[in-house]
Amino acid sequence: MTATEVNRITDSWLRTTDSLIPPRIESPVDRAYKLGLAILTHVFGVDWRDANVLQARKGFLKNVTSENTPLEREIHKVRVVLLAEMILNLQDVSGFDACVGQMRNRDLIESTYAELEIARLLYAQSTVSFEFRKPVGVKKDDYDLTITYDDGVVCCAETKCKAEETEITLDTIERSFKKARSQMPSDVPAIIFVKVPRFWLDDEDFAFAMARLANDYFEKSDKIVSIKYYTASILLRQEAHGETTSEVIAYQEHSNEKHRFAELQGKDWRIFPENPAVAPPERTSFNGMPAHWRRLFFYPDNRHPAARFGLSPLALSLIGPPWRL
Numbered sequence: 001m002t003a004t005e006v007n008r009i010t011d012s013w014l015r016t017t018d019s020l021i022p023p024r025i026e027s028p029v030d031r032a033y034k035l036g037l038a039i040l041t042h043v044f045g046v047d048w049r050d051a052n053v054l055q056a057r058k059g060f061l062k063n064v065t066s067e068n069t070p071l072e073r074e075i076h077k078v079r080v081v082l083l084a085e086m087i088l089n090l091q092d093v094s095g096f097d098a099c100v101g102q103m104r105n106r107d108l109i110e111s112t113y114a115e116l117e118i119a120r121l122l123y124a125q126s127t128v129s130f131e132f133r134k135p136v137g138v139k140k141d142d143y144d145l146t147i148t149y150d151d152g153v154v155c156c157a158e159t160k161c162k163a164e165e166t167e168i169t170l171d172t173i174e175r176s177f178k179k180a181r182s183q184m185p186s187d188v189p190a191i192i193f194v195k196v197p198r199f200w201l202d203d204e205d206f207a208f209a210m211a212r213l214a215n216d217y218f219e220k221s222d223k224i225v226s227i228k229y230y231t232a233s234i235l236l237r238q239e240a241h242g243e244t245t246s247e248v249i250a251y252q253e254h255s256n257e258k259h260r261f262a263e264l265q266g267k268d269w270r271i272f273p274e275n276p277a278v279a280p281p282e283r284t285s286f287n288g289m290p291a292h293w294r295r296l297f298f299y300p301d302n303r304h305p306a307a308r309f310g311l312s313p314l315a316l317s318l319i320g321p322p323w324r325l
Contacts, residue, residue, distance in 0.1 A: 028297035036084035060110035095132030114161035198233035218256040
């Protein structure tokens with residue numbers, strides 16, 4: 001294995017590792033967290049895990065103490081599990097090693113996590129094919145993804161992530177547009193993905209301003225065929241019968257009808273489902289992802305841990321499916 005390669009998660013390794021976790025009555029999140037930590041240790045090593053997860057008191061994967069709220073503790077655990085799930089499911093995508101290898105730089109952990117999130121959406125919620133691209137540091141040839149639509153149209157794509165500590169301004173979003181634009185070639189349709197913190201959307205006026213900004217930016221760059229915002233957040237609800245943990249995915253796609261590619265006029269640049277659910281569904285499923293996405297929350301038999309003891313799962317944590325506003 002070269003310095004740029006990462007360890008793979010094989011079925012036999014995963015089964016063996018899971019068998020070492022003592023069976024007990026616990027939530028899917030708590031059990032999957034142990035398996036997720038094992039995966040991150042296998043891929044990045046003990047030193048990385050300790051520095052960026054277990055002993056980290058700041059950063060995207062920071063661990064928590066007794067002073068943190070139940071929600072903060074759940075966010076930490078779910079992020080670890082979701083990262084491990086993305087590694088498990090995306091490890092065979094072309095260019096994966098170059099992408100996930102960026103996480104060895106702690107300053108790139110959050111932005112690389114966002115790139116993997118986009119790949120997860122493409123893999124699980126769309127019909128396009130894609131591959132990761134190795135960072136090369138060359139202007140107009142240093143983008144994150146190559147995406148191929150069902151009709152064979154190939155696009156370049158760049159992902160940008162606004163860190164949770166970023167000040168809420170339109171200027172910071174437009175700077176991301178400009179940076180992404182400079183990283184992609186002029187003769188290939190280009191897509192920009194921008195992840196924004198969930199609380200930015202709490203201001204309805206600002207959310208509408210973000211949409212206007214995307215459409216206005218098309219006037220400045222006709223090689224950009226689409227700008228897609230998305231956000232992801234972890235929710236924890238305390239209910240009479242227990243706790244519900246859910247991941248909420250919200251996205252918004254904007255298309256440029258006046259792009260420069262004459263042969264592609266009229267093409268639909270949307271990627272994700274046009275009419276997803278507009279609210280989290282009732283507690284009808286413990287999975288929330290399509291069958292081809294392997295979940296750690298219910299590994300290995302896709303059953304809630306309580307079911308293995310003949311108990312009702314209603315009082316334990318669940319993971320809900322993605323949805324959008």
